[in-house]
Amino acid sequence: MLRRKVLRDMKENKGAYAACMVVIIIGLTIFTSFSVVIDNLTLAQKNFYRDQNFANGFAEVRLMPYREVEKLKQIPGIKDIQGRMVEDVRVLTPDGESDVYLRLVSVDPLKENPINGVHLTEGVPLKNGAMEIWVDSKFFAANNLKLNHEIEIIAEGRKRSLRVVGAGQSPEFIYAMRDSSDIYPDPEKFGIAYIPLQSMQAIFSHQNTVNSIIFTLQPGAAYSSVEQELEPKLKKFGLENLYPRKDQTSDLLLTGELKGIQAMSTSIPVLFLSVAGAILYIMLRRMVEQQRGQIGILKALGYTNKEILLHYMTYPLACGLVGGIVGGLGGTALSFPLASLYGLFFNMPGLQGSFSPWYFLECILLSLVFSAFAGYQGCKRSLSLHPAEAMRPPAPPSTNKTLLEKAVLFWNILTVQGRMAVRNIFRNPGRTFFVFFGVAFAFSLGGMTWTFKDISEQMLYDQYEKIEKYSAKVFLSAPKDARQASSELGRFPGVKRAEPMAEIPLTLKNQWREKNVVLLGIPKDSILYNIMDKDYKSVPPPEDGILISERLADLLGARPGTTLSLESPLMQDPEQEKTVRVSGVIPQHLGLNAYMELEAAQALIDNGRFATIVMLKMDEENIPALQEAYNSSGAVSGIVNRTEMLNKTREMMGSLISSVFIFALFAILIGFAVIYNSSIITLSERSRELASMMVLGMTPAEVLSVITFEQWFIGGFAMVAGIPLTKLLLVAMAESINSDLYTMPTTMSLMAVCTAFIITVTSIWIAQRLAGKKIRNLSLVEVLKSRE
């Protein structure tokens, strides 16, 4: 019998229960889909690293004889070590596109279980000495390549033809980016090609030398102790960079992404379940109050407290069960497209959605626990009533004056409906808090949505519109005399200004803290590279001291005035340790850099007046000619066109906007669920009052205004509280995703506040319209006939 009562009660309030279930479902869909994907990514990463023998350490040197590498095997802790050649080359495409590059990575076709082995997805083994390559599968697909296709490249100024005999994936290039100025992989323009070492050496006329070293560690060996042994041995070969796996770009990004979605997969579902829990609590509490007489009768009939509690717990548990099952199934379904989406960015095998019985079960359990807890809190009062007491009407509500009534001026401007609303707000603190919390949460979701869009734009546009103001950036393949390089490029037709710049790899140390970064040496009168402080004011590159990014300052525990010690492989004597004073700290969203005036940087390194980059201000139409002229020369390793970079960025922003809409939809749903439920509860609780008002001759709109006034009143304060709440969530999110590659700003723009406001107001408005419909359908006769 009681089960039938549950069904009928739920049917009567189907809207409210449905809204609550939708909130649970969204939360759990996010939980399940992301959990499955995290597990999948983690497992795929782990298997891929293990199967392909992914290196534990990486070193870049200028040139090192191949036979020297073998000797390094003696270092305790090293399991295996390999030397190889890594060089970027330009691809000559049939349609004449000038900015397609391949990174040639030499491999030893004869070696068994090589470090960073390539997982061949199609094709045949490489033959030593043959001009054959395997290309990474993303590049292969993006450029519609076929096996035995010939690719023409320019290496050291000479055209070479390479035959594609296979496509594959490597753990080193799961997330393949050309350099630090790239933001995401662009497999059409940049890919990896694996080539036999002998063939590579033939192309680059570096017989028996290597410029990159990779090594694996013995089980239990510490990277740091191997590094200490290895570093001095490599320095004499021009060590440029020595870093562990965790600092390798692809691993860093993959790990960072995993960390980010891990944080999201736990925090967002908890927030959604909390909102659903609050809705259930309020609904149950109200139901127990409303069915007080029925509880009394059940008790009088001899039902035990346990039976009655179980009856009332059926409502939240039913919600939780349905929410859990649908959320679990929805999440499983969503994990497939989500995994494919990650597959677009991460190039590794084994990425796919899956049905995980464990998460499905966990999802249902989580949902049941939240619902049961909220439900129990809501209905435990039913237990404490004695049957006779329960059958009597409840004591009238408190008639104490509310706080606001003492503010006579404010009180007098309120209409009678307004006064009713204000008294209700104060007499139902639990419900007021629920609406407050729900609206603030919806506002924050809306605010975060827009802020994400803002932040991404800010991160990218600040970099390519405000900071880097050149038309083209020419990367030199080796450090060259700054003046000579810039004056040569400055003479190219259409070039209006040429500025040299030096990228210098550095190890900065502050006591026990140290960090490998790139120091940018920028000319003091530069107008093509504009360093900015947090107020967007230009900061000249310091001639005395060094400017560092905020995140770098945090990592090093440095402040303006701190003296840092530094080492660089580019120094005349790489062993020599110098010191430099921090002259200032500036915000930097993309990358992790330090800045100095070019000549000061050159003086610090004491290795001549070199530059590694020339920035050019020039006519757009001359850039293709520039690329044509210099890309084939061995002196230039690449040319970046800023407009093209910006366009690519904009294209990517377009796809980001769609994900922003999903969050906005979540915000609307939450706001809607909270307001709709609060309206439904108010309606059921005060139907008599509202019907009386209609009998007095008030229109449904006038009656609705009593409820809406209450909601707008609380909602107004909640939206204001939503601003710091958004900020708090942003800071928490930034802490979880910040890395050496990007630092997320946490400022919320006026536009974000406005958007959040519009989203929240819209969801409240929609919910109120639906509640208004219920008022119009209120049966005056029925409501007023009954005794209070």
Next chain:
Amino acid sequence: MASPHTPIITCRNISKIYLMGEVEVTALRDVSLDIFEGELVVILGPSGSGKSTLLNIVGGMDTPTKGELFYRDKPLHLADQNELTYYRRNAVGFVFQFYNLMPNLTAYENISLSVQIAESPLSVEETLEKVGLSQRADHFPSQLSGGEQQRIALARAVAKNPDLLLCDEPTGALDLQTGIQVLKLLRDFCESYGKTVLIITHNSEIAKMADRIFYLRDGRLSRIETNENPVPPERVTW
């Protein structure tokens, strides 16, 4: 029936049929009557006779299934919900057995609630004084006795200055003394303001104070009685 008065409410062959699941329940059958301006009318009948249904239809809270209903010359049986709302707002005042006051508004505010929507309302103070509760203006319903609550409900209905006051068992929840106080007020409203009062009750004693009595039985109007000498409310007893 010849009358010197103008009808304020005209019912012609009013029927009301409710669908209770698959069963049709006829609450009113072919009821025809006129209610004239300025008279105090009592509809008398046992419970289930259809009196509340009739009151609800006359008050614009419900619509007839068949028949015609006019407020003056306005056909209420053709009115939509919006028109009925404005009819209730401007022409009708309701008093219920269980008061139906807003629990979180004071006595004064409960009356203001109806004053603020009416076209030509009386003053809140005046009506409060009329029902003798000026000193209780700042009290909430829960701080008032049943009789006081009903007097506030009455003041709330009267304050709109409606042409027609409809009372559904107004003394049903009150003791004799308090009930008489309320009846006196109803008679007074009828006489001093020249308004029409319609009371439904199952209490035949109350009918003695009416100008005319409509007897309802099984949804039919069984008899109309004109009371040449209505008893003053003070002399009503039960």
